[in-house]
Amino acid sequence: MKFIIPWMLVGALLAGGGYLFMTGRQKDADIERLKAGEQELTALRTENQELKKRPDFTEEVARLRKDNEDLLRLRNEVKQLRDQAKTLGTQLQTAQTQRDQIQAAAQAQQEQAQQAAAQADAARAQQAQKANSLAQFQQCASNLRLIESAKAQWAADPKKTGGPTPTIADLAPYLGNRFPVCPAGGAYQINLPGHTATCSIPGHKLE
Numbered sequence: 001m002k003f004i005i006p007w008m009l010v011g012a013l014l015a016g017g018g019y020l021f022m023t024g025r026q027k028d029a030d031i032e033r034l035k036a037g038e039q040e041l042t043a044l045r046t047e048n049q050e051l052k053k054r055p056d057f058t059e060e061v062a063r064l065r066k067d068n069e070d071l072l073r074l075r076n077e078v079k080q081l082r083d084q085a086k087t088l089g090t091q092l093q094t095a096q097t098q099r100d101q102i103q104a105a106a107q108a109q110q111e112q113a114q115q116a117a118a119q120a121d122a123a124r125a126q127q128a129q130k131a132n133s134l135a136q137f138q139q140c141a142s143n144l145r146l147i148e149s150a151k152a153q154w155a156a157d158p159k160k161t162g163g164p165t166p167t168i169a170d171l172a173p174y175l176g177n178r179f180p181v182c183p184a185g186g187a188y189q190i191n192l193p194g195h196t197a198t199c200s201i202p203g204h205k206l207e
Contacts, residue, residue: 136183140204143180147190147197148206150174155193165192 150171154160162170168179171190182188186201196206 133184136201137204139183140186140199140201141206143182143188144197144199144204144206146175146180147171147188151190151193151197166190 151166153174154166154170160166160170167190172179180188182199182201182204184201184204186199186204189198189200191197198205
């Protein structure tokens with residue numbers, strides 16, 4: 001036991017020495033890296049100072065600043081153009097909507113005008129038909145009065161010929177040899193004296 005303890009102490013010392021040695025080497029490596037980093041940083045600072053002293057560096061910085069200003073100005077102009085385009089798009093959409101509404105209103109007015117014109121044409125045609133029918137009725141009534149007048153003259157003429165009912169030939173001399181014709185295409189029935197002459201068209205009669 002007396003021999004083992006010293007050897008154990010020796011082993012512990014050796015292990016501790018090895019650990020300290022390794023730790024020292026690690027610290028030395030870290031110090032070397034820090035020194036290298038400081039040297040590189042110093043070199044970069046020196047290079048930066050030298051670059052700042054160069055005229056072309058100053059010109060390059062000025063150019064970059066101007067380019068940056070131009071870029072900012074262009075971005076602002078692009079933003080303004082986009083805003084204007086958006087506004088114009090909204091105005092265009094509004095104008096298109098208004099145009100569609102105006103076109104719809106114009107089409108509706110045109111349709112109303114066409115309907116009104118058709119109704120007016122129909123009314124004029126109806127009025128013209130009524131006027132034509134009235135004129136035909138009046139002309140037919142005038143013809144029936146002429147026939148009645150001729151019948152009365154024929155009945156009062158002692159030299160009359162024929163049967164009790166006169167014919168067209170019998171009445172022709174009292175009508176200037178022109179027997180009247182119904183303007184509506186009706187046929188006249190002379191009838192006996194004392195019985196009014198009639199027309200085949202409904203409504204055409206002496207009142």
